[in-house]
Amino acid sequence: MTSRRFNKLATRIGFWVLVAVVLIYAIFPFYYAVITSLKPSSELFSVSYWLDSLDFSNYAQIFSQSSFVRAIFNSILVSISVVAIALLLGITASYALGRVRFRGRTTVMLVVLGVSMFPQVAVLSGLFEVIRGLGLYNNPAGLILSYTIFTLPFTVWVLTTFMKQLPQELEEAAIMDGATPWVTITKVFLPLMWPAMATTGLLAFIAAWNEFLFALTFTLSDHQRTVPVAIALISGGSQHELPWGPIMAASVTVTVPLVVLVMIFQKRIVSGLTAGAVKG
Amino acid sequence: MASVTLDKINKVFGRDHIIKGIDLSIGDGEFVVFVGPSGCGKSTLLRLIAGLESITEGELRIAGDVVNDLPPRERGVGMVFQSYALYPHMTVYENMAFGLKLAKEGSETIKERVMATARILQLEDLLHRKPKALSGGQRQRVAMGRAMAREPRILLFDEPLSNLDASLRVQMRNEIARLHQRLGSTVIYVTHDQVEAMTLADKIVVLRNGSIEQVGSPQELYQRPATRFVAGFIGSPTMNFMPAELLGGDAEGCRVSAPGLGKLALPQDANGQGAGAKLTLGVRPEHLRLAEAEGNNRFEIVNVEYLGNEVYVYLEPKAGDTLLIHRSEAPSHWSIGQRVALVPDLEHVHLFDAHDRALGIAKRSRAA
């Protein structure tokens, strides 16, 4: 009797210890970044896990650099464009793939899935030529194009799965009411697909926001860079000094929007990701 | 309101010939019910009329105009789906107004029509609700309202009551019947519930394997089924069948012998068949009489079901064939284990030939 109770208690304690470990593992780096960003650079190398005083000089410094502000603007422009284009193309493609019966539909789906399996590096040089050929080198449009290529397969795949689950009779009711496919998509399906749209849109946003390799390769001037590259290129007073304070301040600045977005859409993300899992 | 004419309508899905040359004409304001077993093509036929499926071959006319190539909205048809398929994110009002908005009606007209429809269907208090906050019967009414709001010439129903429980089904059945009397619109209604078919229809179309088995009023189908299939499909409990042999026939009728019933003189025309032809004799449970005859007690009562207003008696022929059912008004003094004789009501006995087609009544028959 008592041993069973003891076991129960031990299990529960073990569980919470595990949770604590996972939490610390996941959150500590971010926490430390926040701490570091709020310390004056003189204190940087004295290790402490608490904040004694608030010092915003690092933030003031990065925001005083016009190239960093410009990079944030570029990142916002690129990410939002990618999300908008991916969702627009994704929703129309998923209507075709999920709703219209045509020959070779499965093949198209498999090709879409196959495309998403190429690693970025594999297509880097080819894509570079394409972007140069289109005259989009050192231009945010080039980034929008390349990110969309990598985001679309996932978007299409998830939205198609979701679209397939909407009842057939709903679409037929709309047809009987005189709706064209476009009206059916926008007035009937879209309002029902918000969870899936929020999920895929947010993931596309995060991917575009954090992307580094393409952003580094396809841009040249400070004026066209996005945030990840801009952060990597923040340099200190001399070759031997890494300005940790400003770097951390910049990192925190660009992470906060993501955290806020995820919190806003949290509920919908979960329902969107599991929507395909169980029937009903 | 309009008439509908189906002229040799065919539908082929891939390699499956689902609808096989249907000819049918539906009058203006008529209530027509398609019945038949599952998979016989009722829904497909309805969807062909709606315009949700393309017609492979044949001509469909509404009010005299060929509509084969018109999209649903230009055919002037409204449809009520089995699952209702209400737009979940719209209120009842928006559900009903959706089609009108797409038809670019003015906002005054839309409001007027929706309110008028809501009044007819008693939905006025529910207009601001979303479908998920409605009961089954209310959803059903909204689905009808949505179909009716555009004032279609023809209303199509695909098993609209099959998601409701039994008592609600009876109530909605009544509402649909009264609605039809009030509006006088042409209605085509699919069901596999023969009680719905009998109670609602002006005209019943019995389908089987994509072909029409018989078309007629409920009375015609009940009294004069054209085939054994129709005879077995219409009526509850179902008609009793037993093998019979033709003994001979003349202008006034024919004589047959059936095991357990002896020799019977019936008003049917033997239709040129000679003595010895194999027939099937059919008689409804309500057209059998039980008698305590002495030498002739060939049937054993194996079960008695008391339903309050009526009693079903299940009889086993000596030969051990399928059970026969006798129906009578309660009370009944029959009990399990008793041996009895069966006396069919000769005017209501049906005969089917080897191809399961009913034999007609002879021209100069005694009964006619």
Ligand SMILES: Nc1ncnc2c1ncn2[C@@H]1O[C@H](COP(=O)(O)OP(=O)(O)OP(=O)(O)O)[C@@H](O)[C@H]1O
């Ligand atoms: N889109 C389709 N593609 C291929 N075959 C189909 C299609 N739609 C229906 N069928 C076939 O057509 C036949 C008739 O189907 P239908 O839905 O009309 O039957 P039903 O009489 O309405 O049956 P139930 O009473 O079960 O609703 C079935 O065998 C079905 O498999």
Ligand SMILES: [Mg+2]
């Ligand atoms: Mg059906």
